[in-house]
Amino acid sequence: MSDARHLLVVDDDPDMRLALELTLRKAGYRCTLAADGQEALDLLRRQGFDLVVTDLRMPRVGGIELLERMSAAAPHTPALVITAHGSVDAAVESMKRGAVDFLQKPFGPDVLLAKVSAVLGRPAAPRRGRPRTPFVAEDPAMERVLSLVEAAAATRATVLITGESGTGKEVVARRIHELSPWAEGPFVGVNCAAIPANLMESELFGHEKGAFTGATEARPGRFEQAQGGTLLLDEVSEMEPALQAKLLRVLQEREVERVGGRKTIPLELRVVATTNRDLPEEVRRGRFREDLYYRLQVIPIQVPPLRSRRRDILPLARHFLAAACRAYGLEEATLTAAAEKALLAHDWPGNVRELQNAVERAAVICRGGPVGPEHLFLEEAAVRPDGGIRVDGTLDEMERKIILAAYAQHGHNKKATARALGINVKTLRAKLRAYGVEGAEPGGEG
Incomplete structure (x- = not known):
């Protein structure tokens, strides 16, 4: 004893x-x-x-x-x-x-x-300090989000985070993890839209040696890797229906079975899912299982778009500018009054991701000097949020605005932008060079 x-x-x-x-x-x-x-x-x-x-x-x-x-x-x-x-x-x-x-x-x-x-059963650790992921939120629209984050963090309940692309859903997920009693455990993310459907089951649940051609050794899946911590299912709405049924069973039973295996592995983790789609509408159209939807949204958190929390724009811009200067080894830069005015006037169709990319690009162009509106390359989107079209300028000017707005909205990802616009990447690259922004991009084809 x-x-x-x-x-x-x-x-x-x-x-x-x-x-x-x-x-x-x-x-x-x-x-x-x-x-x-x-x-x-x-x-x-x-x-x-x-x-x-x-x-x-x-x-x-x-x-x-x-x-x-x-x-x-x-x-x-x-x-x-x-x-x-x-x-x-x-x-x-x-x-x-x-x-x-x-x-x-x-x-x-x-x-x-x-x-x-x-x-x-968890390893001993000192009592938690402050979260590690920066979380800039000064607008009242984020107060409800923050209160839900704190409530969710106190439990192991499954959380569903919804919001437009680029609003910061993954940052919210990390905040939940870092405020939780399991903050010392792993935070494992999987993008359900980026992994081919035929590989997704093995990626999530793992596989045993010989389970399929190419399975030369046993491999744990993302669920096992997240034991004692948090698993993020990013863009869960993109998951194939057959896999949705298997995910539902895992969430219900709190156990997983590897592909080709017979042993069940008990799970001790929290699941957080994100989506930029209207899941009730996806359920109505038969593209997403209703029982899985209700299983995921035990605690629902909706992240508002940046245009609905405008008091966050300048604090976020200053934060991203300081981070970019540190990352690129530049002297500390500042935003001019004119740049701040331009930032506040923009609609931000690409949300926080668009803001981050615009400010990071400006930091690189200015090499640490004062950032003016001319460095931000902010183009008003030719397509309004309500879906209407604003005719403003010549055909060439309208094309330029549409391409730059789409480029920003897709996080400066050339492949995604080209696909959305219905053109090939080579054409998009040529257009961006003509607009004088291609050489300034810190990102890749992505």
Whole structure:
């Protein structure tokens, strides 16, 4: 019994303390009991514990204060908190203060033991600091997004992030991961639109040696690679119907079976999916499974387009400009007042991605000098967001505006732009050279 994991159980209700102790001792854990947070802190200063299981509402020192003070008293000790039924705000607050997971009352012995086992099965790590991915959001339109991100991060619930191309859906997904109790685990992404359908099943679920021609060795899939962390299914709406059915089963059963294998592998991870399509409409048209849609959107988060959160434009532009100068070894650059005015006047059909590319290009052209509107190459889109056409200039001028707007909207990806415009890449490359922007592009064919 000396090798048993040692747990500190903190609750002011003696009956609850006894029930927790009996359940945990029966499962082979050693237990020490504390009646409130102050008593728990005194114990933590004198000896080490593998896990703290604590209620939130207690006299003297409550659960939230205990979590805060544990950062100094026991920075490597994980904490599992017990919250009242339906108290999502309390759960979110406890996660922000360093808890690794929570239990909602009422819960049975099996749920308690499963949570404890999951927490103890993760590698020990210091209590989380600030997220690593920059997240610039000053517009009120992003407040709801941020609150949903924090709520989602506190649980292992599946999240569906929707929004136009280039709005920053992957950044939101990474933020959820980095705010979660599993931030030290892997963040694994897979672009469902970029991988051929015949390879996608093996990519997601893995395969055994000899499962198909070319499978010379066993290989884990993205689900296995994301164990203990987060799996991002980017543009999930592009997945073939047959694969949608297999994905649904994996999400329901929380286990995966490699292609050509017979062994089921239990999964301990969170799934985040993104799409730029209207999924209810895709369901109505029979292109996306309705049951999979509801399985994915346990917590739905819609990221608004940049034109709907204009207070984010200049902070984002300054952030991207500083990042580009660092990346290219340039002196710190600034935006002129005229450049800021031009940025605010633009509609940004390509959203944050278009803004990032425009600012990065300007930094390269200016070599660290002041950025003016002439360096941004901002062309008003000839096609309005409502679908109407604005005739403004000669045919050649209109063609130039349409090509540059499409180029920006597709993140300066020549292949995607050419495909959208119905021309070949060679023609597009010649047009861009004629407009004087091809040589300035830091990106490739992409």
